[in-house]
Amino acid sequence: xxxxxxxxxxxxxxxxxxxxxxxxxxxxxxxxxxxxxxxxxxxxxxxxxxxxxxxxxxxxxxxxxxxxxxxxxxxxxxxxxxxxxxxxxxxxxxxxxxxxxxxxxxxxxxxxxxxxxxxxxxxxxxxxxxxxxxxxxxxxxxxxxxxxxxxxxxxxxxxxxxxxxxxxxxxxxxxxxxxxxxxxxxxxxxxxxxxxxxxxxxxxxxxxxxxxxxxxxxxxxxxxxxxxxxxxxxxxxxxxxxxxxxxxxxxxxxxxxxxxxxxxxxxxxxxxxxxxxxxxxxxxxxxxxxxxxxxxxxxxxxxxxxxxxxxxxxxxxxxxxxxxxxxxxxxxxxxxxxxxxxxxxxxxxxxxxxxxxxxxxxxxxxxxxxxxxxxxxxxxxxxxxxxxxxxxxxxxxxxxxxxxxxxxxxxxxxxxxxxxxxxxx
Ligand SMILES: C[S@@+](CC[C@H](N)C(=O)[O-])C[C@H]1O[C@@H](n2cnc3c(N)ncnc32)[C@H](O)[C@@H]1O
Numbered sequence: 001x002x003x004x005x006x007x008x009x010x011x012x013x014x015x016x017x018x019x020x021x022x023x024x025x026x027x028x029x030x031x032x033x034x035x036x037x038x039x040x041x042x043x044x045x046x047x048x049x050x051x052x053x054x055x056x057x058x059x060x061x062x063x064x065x066x067x068x069x070x071x072x073x074x075x076x077x078x079x080x081x082x083x084x085x086x087x088x089x090x091x092x093x094x095x096x097x098x099x100x101x102x103x104x105x106x107x108x109x110x111x112x113x114x115x116x117x118x119x120x121x122x123x124x125x126x127x128x129x130x131x132x133x134x135x136x137x138x139x140x141x142x143x144x145x146x147x148x149x150x151x152x153x154x155x156x157x158x159x160x161x162x163x164x165x166x167x168x169x170x171x172x173x174x175x176x177x178x179x180x181x182x183x184x185x186x187x188x189x190x191x192x193x194x195x196x197x198x199x200x201x202x203x204x205x206x207x208x209x210x211x212x213x214x215x216x217x218x219x220x221x222x223x224x225x226x227x228x229x230x231x232x233x234x235x236x237x238x239x240x241x242x243x244x245x246x247x248x249x250x251x252x253x254x255x256x257x258x259x260x261x262x263x264x265x266x267x268x269x270x271x272x273x274x275x276x277x278x279x280x281x282x283x284x285x286x287x288x289x290x291x292x293x294x295x296x297x298x299x300x301x302x303x304x305x306x307x308x309x310x311x312x313x314x315x316x317x318x319x320x321x322x323x324x325x326x327x328x329x330x331x332x333x334x335x336x337x338x339x340x341x342x343x344x345x346x347x348x349x350x351x352x353x354x355x356x357x358x359x360x361x362x363x364x365x366x367x368x369x370x371x372x373x374x375x376x377x378x379x380x381x382x383x384x385x386x387x388x389x390x391x392x393x394x395x396x397x398x399x400x401x402x403x404x405x406x407x408x409x410x411x412x413x414x415x416x417x418x419x420x421x422x423x424x425x
Contacts, residue, residue, distance in 0.1 A: 025208035026072070026096050029201075030063050030089045030164055032256075036362055041069035041242055048240045048358050050075055053217060057238040057352055059227035059245075059345050064090030066242045067222060071097035072212075076219040078238065078352075080227040082280040084266045085257045087224045089167065092160035094222055096205075099214035102155070103205045106162050109153045110198055116145035123148060125268030132262055136191070140173040143194045148263065165201050167260050172197035174259070226280050228341065230348030241349045244362040245282060248338050248375055249331065252285040254278040282345075283337035286329050293333035299340035304385050307378065311335055314371060321369040331368040339378055346379075346386040353424045359388055362396070365415040376418035383422055391422035 022028045024038045045056065052074045058066035061079035063086055070077040071094060081087040095101045120129055123145055132141065147166045154162045173191040223229070246253060254261070254277040267273040279289050286293075300308050318332035349359060361383070366373040380393045396417045 026068055026093050026212075027065060028204060029093060029096075029208070030168065031065065032063055035062055035065045036242075036244060038065060038069040038072075040360075041066050042073055044242050044358070044360050045070065045073055045075060045240060050239055054239040055219075055237050057241040057349065058243045059230050059241070059349060060243050061090050061222055062086055062244070064093045064222065067220060068093045068097045071215065071218055071220055074215070074218070075240075078219075078221045078223075080223045080225060080230060082224075082226045082282075083253050083257060083277055084224060085167075085260045085264065086253070087222060088160050088264075089164045091222055092164040094220045095157070095160060096209060096212060097215075098218060098220055099209075099212045100157065101161050101209065102158055103161060103209050106154055106158050106165060107198075107202050107206070109150050109162070110147060110165065113143065113146045113150050115139060115142035116149055117142070120145060124262070125265075127269040128262035128265075132259065135174050135176050135259060136170075137173075137175065140191065140194050144170055144173070144263070161205075163264060165198075165205065167263075168201055169194060169197040170259070170263060172200075226282075227345045227348060230345060231351030232348075234352050236352055236354050238349075238353045239357050241353055241357070241359040243349075243360070245342055245345070245379075246284040247364040248284050248334060248366040248373055249286075249368055250284065250364065250366070252278075252287050253281060255287065282341045283334055286331065286334065288334065288337070292337055293330055296333040296336050299336040302340040303336065303343065307339065307381065307385075310378070311339065314373060317371055318368055321371070325369055329369070334368075335373070339382065342379065343382045343386060346382055346388075350387040350424055355424060357424045358421060359383065359424065360419065360421045362417070362419055364417040367415055372415070374416075376416055376420065379418075380420050383420065387425055388422040389425045391420065394419045394421075 022031070027038050041056075050056070053076055055076045055078055056066060056070035058064075058077075058079040061067055061081040064079070064081075067077035067079045067090065077094065079090070081090055092101070096103075116123070120141075124132060135141075136144065144166065147169070151159065151162055151166075173194050175188055175191045254273050257277075258273060261267045261273055261277060267276050274287070274289055278287065279292070283292050300311070303311070315332050315335050318335065322328055322330060322332060353359065361379060363375055363379045365375050376393060376395075380391050383391055396419050398416055
């Protein structure tokens with residue numbers, strides 16, 4: 001297969017990163033570092049020669065870049081997202097892309113929101129309150145609590161947009177410095193006033209919604225839940241898959257959203273974050289549920305023999321290093337579950353895609369205790385096992401060199417991030 005992706009107008013190495021998302025309507029409302037650009041989605045669709053209404057699939061939808069852009073470009077979209085907060089935000093963007101929201105109503109409610117004067121423990125759990133109080137000035141927190149109480153004044157259909165807007169305000173007023181990923185009350189920044197953040201968001205959202213026409217001929221479905229469900233009973237209707245799975249030992253997507261999970265009541269304690277959110281997600285960090293890590297060898301049996309043989313010495317080395325190293329991280333227990341679960345999802349993609357349909361995966365390698373895990377190569381081989389062919393693997397960039405070399409022994413080679421593509425056979 002010859003893909004004519006990214007002619008001169010888009011830099012091949014930049015398009016699959018999210019560096020451009022903030023320039024795009026709707027996408028700019030919420031996107032995160034682990035995404036790719038809307039141009040990447042449009043280019044993949046153009047390359048696949050899709051027709052209006054054809055279905056684009058993303059099993060790890062995140063904040064919905066694939067689904068949102070597919071809908072804006074005139075295609076239908078289906079996806080899965082296991083984190084309820086990301087699911088909500090992506091749903092808001094998808095509704096917007098299909099012209100199915102009333103932003104005026106959402107902002108009317110927010111503009112008349114006032115500080116909540118009651119007992120905060122009537123709204124938030126004990127753990128949530130303890131955490132959230134450290135993140136905001138008292139008056140901002142009471143405004144946010146007022147907004148949370150006002151949510152039921154908004155129609156069911158506009159709730160995802162309401163939550164998106166309030167969550168973005170929450171991030172702006174938050175006093176905790178973040179690296180754009182985790183929010184923890186350890187480092188401080190100056191927060192924006194609630195009303196200023198509200199005015200800025202209002203301007204962006206209303207501007208972006210102005211030109212979006214309703215698209216009654218397109219379907220958009222974002223399932224809240226693990227992508228392992230993919231293909232179970234779902235007909236083979238998709239014509240293109242574009243996705244980026246969590247990288248091994250990169251982000252803990254549950255911890256990343258701790259502030260929002262607590263604020264909206266998706267979880268009331270750290271253990272509920274694990275039970276309700278982490279347990280639904282691919283095992284990719286050592287914070288994964290202990291029972292999943294304990295059963296890691298069971299996952300090995302779900303991998304093809306060749307891959308088991310490739311991974312066995314890596315797992316053994318990681319196990320050995322665990323006892324020698326500070327932190328005593330049980331990385332060894334992540335390896336089989338991570339790749340077995342990834343394979344299961346890729347097999348699901350194969351079932352849902354029509355014959356000859358292209359698939360695009362963006363994935364990065366990892367270093368665990370100085371041991372290189374070539375996730376790009378492994379993913380390409382798993383795609384083949386799942387039934388894809390004509391596979392190509394393009395190195396997009398190397399990442400983390402400085403950090404790895406400074407902090408991690410034995411990591412002389414930078415880790416690669418790849419665009420892997422192929423076709424369902
Ligand atoms: C790299 S991010 C995807 C980013 C996305 N491409 C975007 O532009 O927003 C991976 C996503 O997979 C989600 N995820 C993790 N395990 C999952 C699972 N088993 N099923 C569905 N989604 C999962 C995470 O919550 C995260 O949002």
